[in-house]
Amino acid sequence: MELVRTINEVRKIVKEWKSKGYKVGYVPTMGYLHEGHKSLILKSVSENDKTIVSIFVNPIQFGPTEDLESYPRDIERDKKLVSDAGADLIFYPEVSEMYPSHFTTLVNTKEVSENLCGAKRPVHFGGVCTVLSKFFNIITPDRAYFGQKDAQQLAVVKRFVRDLNFDIEIIGCPIIREDDGLAKSSRNTYLNPEERKAALILSKSLAKGKDLILAGERDANKVIKCITDSLNTEKLAKVDYVSVVDNENIQYIDTIKGEVLVAIAVYIGKTRLIDNFIIKVED
Ligand code: PAF
Numbered sequence: 001m002e003l004v005r006t007i008n009e010v011r012k013i014v015k016e017w018k019s020k021g022y023k024v025g026y027v028p029t030m031g032y033l034h035e036g037h038k039s040l041i042l043k044s045v046s047e048n049d050k051t052i053v054s055i056f057v058n059p060i061q062f063g064p065t066e067d068l069e070s071y072p073r074d075i076e077r078d079k080k081l082v083s084d085a086g087a088d089l090i091f092y093p094e095v096s097e098m099y100p101s102h103f104t105t106l107v108n109t110k111e112v113s114e115n116l117c118g119a120k121r122p123v124h125f126g127g128v129c130t131v132l133s134k135f136f137n138i139i140t141p142d143r144a145y146f147g148q149k150d151a152q153q154l155a156v157v158k159r160f161v162r163d164l165n166f167d168i169e170i171i172g173c174p175i176i177r178e179d180d181g182l183a184k185s186s187r188n189t190y191l192n193p194e195e196r197k198a199a200l201i202l203s204k205s206l207a208k209g210k211d212l213i214l215a216g217e218r219d220a221n222k223v224i225k226c227i228t229d230s231l232n233t234e235k236l237a238k239v240d241y242v243s244v245v246d247n248e249n250i251q252y253i254d255t256i257k258g259e260v261l262v263a264i265a266v267y268i269g270k271t272r273l274i275d276n277f278i279i280k281v282e283d
Pocket of ligand 1: 058061128131132150
């Protein structure tokens, strides 16, 4: 497995691969990799001839009060995980390689990005799509892999790829959880032992909401109330949002019907965690 730091070098390697007819899979990440990322890499390795993983903490997708500086980083650990998972190349650029001085062009997103996390993090999805358009142009992958944990990101990326005609198949992969149910996240590392226990309230509360829907409830506000009440039983939890939206356009709905995304964001202490489930309701 190679680690490459410049755009020119990645381009050269990919060109060689493509001249041999290889299919290229791509897993974009911000590093501090865990089993969730590993599952994306394994899927890419199984579906493509070559797999590239980018590791880049993208400054333009963080708001001014967010955790850009403290975001966890450990390239040596990441290298091992990527190599164990069978990927061929890590692209690990410097910020100046991706954003030279006078960088002025940004992707603007609407609709799919306006609710949920987009409402709370106004620069976030524009920053994500800007960096992805750069990575997509540099790597020119055939397929790119994203976790369902960031459900809104997945919906935004699907729309962005369609709207801007990137010839890339976007593949969503299931949430990977700890044994006790907590969704894997690089940000879990911020939690102290007491907060780590408290964080279980996210998956537990979502399970209650899901049970309610499975029992026949179709009123989105009742499901939201059930989940919110459950989250509020945990004294370390502060609800940021509990929302029910359609899973394509990420618009709020009153009645649960079709493919529905139930998504939450919750502060446990100072750490903001997200989790969700998708449910298809035909009646
Ligand atoms: O999901 C992430 O880690 C990031 O948002 C991504 C897709 C790598 C873009 O920086």
